[in-house]
Amino acid sequence: MASTRHAPHMITMAESAPSREWTLRDAASPANGGRVVVLSGDWIARDGVAPLPDLAGVSAISYDAADLGAWDSALLVFVLAIRERARADDITPDETGLPPAVAQLLSLTAAPSALPVPPETAGLAAHVGRSTIALWTEALEVMTLLGESLLRGWAAIRGRARMRGVDLLVCLHEAGVAALPIVTIVNLLVGGILAFVGAVQLRKFGADIYIANLVGVAMTREMAALMTAIVMSGRTGGAYAAHIATMQGNEEIDALRAIGIPVHDYLILPRILALTAMMPLLCLYGAAVGILGGFAVSVSMLNLSPEAFIEQTRQSVTGGEILFGLLKSVTFGLLIAIAGCRSGIKAKRSAADVGKAATTAVVIGIVGVIALDAVFAICANALDF
Amino acid sequence: MTEAKPAPVLTAKGLAFGYGAHTVQHDVTFTVAPKSIFAIMGGSGCGKSTLMKVMVGLLRPSEGALLVGEEDYWAATQDRRAEVGRGFGVVFQSGALWSSMSAEDNVALPLRMFTDLDEASILALARLKLSLVGLDAAGSVMPADLSGGMRKRVGIARALALDPAILFLDEPSAGLDPISARRLDDLIVALRDGFGVTVVLVSHELPSLMAICDDGIFLDADSGVPIAFGAPKDLRETCEHPTVRAFMHRERLEPLE
Numbered sequence: 001m002a003s004t005r006h007a008p009h010m011i012t013m014a015e016s017a018p019s020r021e022w023t024l025r026d027a028a029s030p031a032n033g034g035r036v037v038v039l040s041g042d043w044i045a046r047d048g049v050a051p052l053p054d055l056a057g058v059s060a061i062s063y064d065a066a067d068l069g070a071w072d073s074a075l076l077v078f079v080l081a082i083r084e085r086a087r088a089d090d091i092t093p094d095e096t097g098l099p100p101a102v103a104q105l106l107s108l109t110a111a112p113s114a115l116p117v118p119p120e121t122a123g124l125a126a127h128v129g130r131s132t133i134a135l136w137t138e139a140l141e142v143m144t145l146l147g148e149s150l151l152r153g154w155a156a157i158r159g160r161a162r163m164r165g166v167d168l169l170v171c172l173h174e175a176g177v178a179a180l181p182i183v184t185i186v187n188l189l190v191g192g193i194l195a196f197v198g199a200v201q202l203r204k205f206g207a208d209i210y211i212a213n214l215v216g217v218a219m220t221r222e223m224a225a226l227m228t229a230i231v232m233s234g235r236t237g238g239a240y241a242a243h244i245a246t247m248q249g250n251e252e253i254d255a256l257r258a259i260g261i262p263v264h265d266y267l268i269l270p271r272i273l274a275l276t277a278m279m280p281l282l283c284l285y286g287a288a289v290g291i292l293g294g295f296a297v298s299v300s301m302l303n304l305s306p307e308a309f310i311e312q313t314r315q316s317v318t319g320g321e322i323l324f325g326l327l328k329s330v331t332f333g334l335l336i337a338i339a340g341c342r343s344g345i346k347a348k349r350s351a352a353d354v355g356k357a358a359t360t361a362v363v364i365g366i367v368g369v370i371a372l373d374a375v376f377a378i379c380a381n382a383l384d385f
Numbered sequence: 386m387t388e389a390k391p392a393p394v395l396t397a398k399g400l401a402f403g404y405g406a407h408t409v410q411h412d413v414t415f416t417v418a419p420k421s422i423f424a425i426m427g428g429s430g431c432g433k434s435t436l437m438k439v440m441v442g443l444l445r446p447s448e449g450a451l452l453v454g455e456e457d458y459w460a461a462t463q464d465r466r467a468e469v470g471r472g473f474g475v476v477f478q479s480g481a482l483w484s485s486m487s488a489e490d491n492v493a494l495p496l497r498m499f500t501d502l503d504e505a506s507i508l509a510l511a512r513l514k515l516s517l518v519g520l521d522a523a524g525s526v527m528p529a530d531l532s533g534g535m536r537k538r539v540g541i542a543r544a545l546a547l548d549p550a551i552l553f554l555d556e557p558s559a560g561l562d563p564i565s566a567r568r569l570d571d572l573i574v575a576l577r578d579g580f581g582v583t584v585v586l587v588s589h590e591l592p593s594l595m596a597i598c599d600d601g602i603f604l605d606a607d608s609g610v611p612i613a614f615g616a617p618k619d620l621r622e623t624c625e626h627p628t629v630r631a632f633m634h635r636e637r638l639e640p641l642e
Contacts, residue, residue: 044548045500045502045506045510045547045548046499046500046502046547046548048502048506049502049505049506049509049510072548072580073510073513073514073545073548074510076513077506077509077510077513080513081509101578101579101580101581102579104575104578104579105517105575105576105579105580108516108517108518108519108572108575108579109513109516109517109521348529349484349529350484350485350527350528350529351484351485352484352485353484353529
């Protein structure tokens with residue numbers, strides 16, 4: 001067996017092998033217009049694919065491969081390209097001069113391939129129409145998810161949902177205790193920053209003491225809920241989406257459905273319940289930590305007396321402010337959890353889709369929370385609250 | 386049989402491998418002849434796929450040497466291993482296509498990374514590889530939209546991208562219907578005959594093993610060493626080892642006295 005001939009490049013083969021070459025010679029028959037493509041040298045794809053010979057006006061094409069060295073796909077691409085060219089002139093090249101293995105491989109390419117044809121590109125109108133329908137469907141889906149969550153949540157509270165208690169506990173831990181460090185840091189800093197910002201303006205009027213009011217009201221009513229929600233959207237909303245999207249990719253969700261376990265009860269409900277339950281607690285905690293941050297800055301750097309700060313805070317922060325903040329945080333929690341779970345469920349099966357799901361969850365979570373906060377602010381203003 | 390045996394493309398000498406402190410197989414010694422279809426056989430969990438990981442450079446053996454041609458693969462530097470590895474085509478069990486790229490880009494990526502070819506040549510080569518596996522119409526389809534068998538075939542096309550000297554296949558026909566499995570067997574044989582590529586495949590699909598493999602090794606999970614060598618159809622006829630007999634004839638393995 002001649003092992004150098006017709007072997008694809010062996011790993012150790014030097015790069016100096018003579019490269020592919022072809023020449024044209026007139027064929028003996030038919031008398032005029034027939035051409036023989038004479039192949040020589042090594043035809044290795046890595047060294048490049050040969051340019052096609054000029055075969056204009058040729059009446060028959062055949063090959064002479066007597067001097068052909070080693071070859072691989074480069075030769076196949078060349079032969080296929082000549083076939084393609086010849087078809088335009090209604091010629092079928094005579095390929096009997098080629099090594100038998102070439103014919104064998106080319107016969108593989110001739111097999112018909114049945115495949116779903118990718119959808120044709122649509123016009124503008126179709127595009128707009130499809131997007132609108134998709135948007136409407138998505139809105140319905142989200143409403144369904146929300147409604148189902150409320151109904152099943154109520155069932156869960158009465159102990160009638162097919163949800164494992166341990167899953168809920170894990171989710172509560174993840175969305176609660178595990179989030180405390182980052183919620184602490186963010187709210188502590190925001191409280192401190194508010195104190196600084198307030199000091200710059202209030203000092204002009206000799207009203208330093210109102211820094212305590214500013215920090216107290218801002219944290220309880222607005223900032224604790226908002227900052228905690230943004231942190232939780234990035235942290236927990238993104239995690240929900242990535243987790244569920246990966247399960248989608250592994251066919252784990254299909255497996256749940258096939259066994260008849262309701263995906264909503266099993267996967268989504270514990271997450272939504274956990275985040276919705278934990279958000280107000282985190283928000284309350286965040287407000288307290290934020291006031292502590294404001295207190296620390298005011299007392300240590302802005303020369304306020306601790307007693308005065310505490311007294312002002314006690315007067316300004318009312319139960320109403322706290323409740324308003326908590327009410328907001330409950331809706332934020334619900335929104336973040338639904339955005340996370342929905343983008344996870346909607347994900348397709350590839351690795352890139354997991355990334356997309358997490359991004360969508362976080363973006364919708366943060367933008368949604370801020371938009372919802374704006375709605376609350378307008379409502380509160382209209383109600384003179 | 387009269388002429389001298391050609392030099393083997395792969396030689397394993399006393400390989401031992403496993404995960405962490407746990408050794409799956411030891412004293413694995415065999416050679417793979419050029420242009421043969423070499424089967425790594427054995428029951429589930431015996432280390433077939435792990436052996437293939439050792440051979441394609443994904444897992445360092447704890448003992449022994451693997452020669453590619455005459456070169457000690459695992460003794461070479463990482464750069465050199467990567468260079469040698471470009472002569473390997475590896476097809477993973479599920480295809481392992483890169484899900485963010487179309488089928489054609491999956492095949493074209495190795496060419497774009499490791500050759501200086503112009504884009505037109507790369508596309509021509511990628512399309513050729515896809516048409517060799519019967520999927521020339523699937524170029525622009527994303528992996529998620531392909532069936533399992535098609536993904537596997539695109540995986541083969543991708544493994545062929547750089548015209549490898551050795552093609553490794555992990556469970557090529559697992560999960561395929563008999564007709565598709567048969568077609569895949571034919572494809573493997575045609576690629577071997579056509580390109581002269583050496584094929585190493587991991588399998589426990591008896592019909593495939595019998596039909597296409599002309600040499601092989603049988604790994605035993607219990608003893609942790611290879612227990613039989615040779616073509617699967619010869620092993621079926623001649624091998625007396627109870628595990629091999631049970632495997633080849635689908636017999637119930639009686640517990641040893």
